[in-house]
Amino acid sequence: MRRLLVWPPQAYLIAFFLVPTLIMVASSFAWPGEEGGLSSFWVRDAQGIHFDLTFDNYRDIFTSRLFLVLFARSLGYAGLTTASCLLAAYPLALVIARSAGKYRNLLLLMVIVPFWTNFLIRIYALMIILGPQAALARILNALLDWVGLTPVSLLFSPFAVLVGMVYIYLPFMVLPLYANLEKHDPDLLDAARDLGAGSWQRFWRITFPLSLPGVMAGSALVFIPALGAFAVPDILGGTRGIMIGNVIKMQFLEARDWPFGSALSIMLTLLALVVTGLAAWLARRKVGAGV
Amino acid sequence: MYLFLYLPLVVVVAYSFNQSRLGAEWTGFTLHWYQVLFADAEMMRAAWNSLVIGLVASVSATVFGTLAGLALHKFRLRLLPVLIVTPLAIPDILWGVSLLVFFVLLNLTLGMLSVILAHVAFCISYVAVVIRARLSGMDESLVEAARDLGATAWGSFRFVTLPLMAPGIIAGALLAFTMSIDDFVITFFTAGVGTTTLPLKIYTMIKVTVTPEINAVSTLLMVLTMLLVLAIARLSPQIPSGKP
Known part of the structure; x- marks a missing residue:
């Protein structure tokens, strides 16, 4: 059995x-x-x-400036994506968690629905919004022209990659944050208010420390896929937005240097595990210290 | 924030009914792009492949995942929980390339079979997690009552546990189907040259030839996934978070 x-x-x-x-x-x-x-x-x-x-494959990664820069850039993109998602998702999750029961599920569902649309379609949708004919690029370039700068392309740039990844991964941050914030006991905030704490103090000394597990879970859910992303930079990034995932793809499908591609993939996975493990450990220490 | 989430999708849906070829200006309502879509033999082939892969992979993954969910619920195990949880936490690209190397070393021609084998593998975890969540919310005393009243182990499973699990099994199967039909990265590496699925076709269209047909196929896919998700949501209150 x-x-x-x-x-x-x-x-x-x-x-x-x-x-x-x-x-x-x-x-x-x-x-x-x-x-x-x-x-x-x-x-x-x-x-x-x-x-x-x-060990040549690993030696090649660590001795080549190109690949170290690439790893650093991917870490940077993933870190910025995680931070932007956190900044955007926190207020949203807080509003949802504190709204009345009957609207709460609807608001939450509205975060999830776009997330169930194929991510290629969502990236394509962003391409239209960021494209040179769309209102956003036109307004921006009109402004740039007005102050005497050369027009820029929003699409096929590191900026587009960042917007794309935030757009794709945002729900991953909202959901665990909401799940955490929703469980907070409102009496704690009332007690703090009665004892004279202002709204800023109530947030930083009660809500935020209590929400750290949610912050960590959301950050890991965004950071890991963002670090390994290859479709978003492939489509939105142009030549300046290449990430480690694109190089792994090239090693396997174009250069056909599998051992080197394997070494890059293993490094990527280790990096994702180390960074999220470190963050989880830091968060636990902070909670333990009673900040 | 909701504007940021929805505006791009609304634009795609609106453009799918737009007469203009270039898509920038609104020049009038048309269903032309849907006609183009359904007359596109390659697109229909890709849709058919996606459907076949999705059905075969979700049914197989549901069988394996249900067994795994039951096993996780009943026994204290060491290896299986690790094998179920780790796939959810590693980057997709690692799955893709490691399966590519594996299939090539096995001398398996990349195509429908390799894609299906890969999809079953990554869908098992999702099904198992859903089934386990359903079982952990179940009242064990019902099974005990059935046993006390003389039901055999099989009888109590067949007439008590299984009916209670059924919504979880259906939700897990739908989730696996959604994951399969949605997957791009793992399919990209395991499909080889001949086989196309809808996400692969959409990728090629985005990279090579952007025509308004892509708006139409996107709109239809959006409607399809939303219907599936509504079905899952009705069957299972806890939808585990999926892949991007």
């Missing part, structure tokens, strides 16, 4: 998740094949079979 329940899904996930992931780890230490792809993990010679592995 137990085996019958556990083994089918477990076997499937071992075959199509665990094994491929381990192969990826192994291939990040392999040499590239002669015609792209991978060369064999081991060689057979007079002494028998032995492994033929290398």
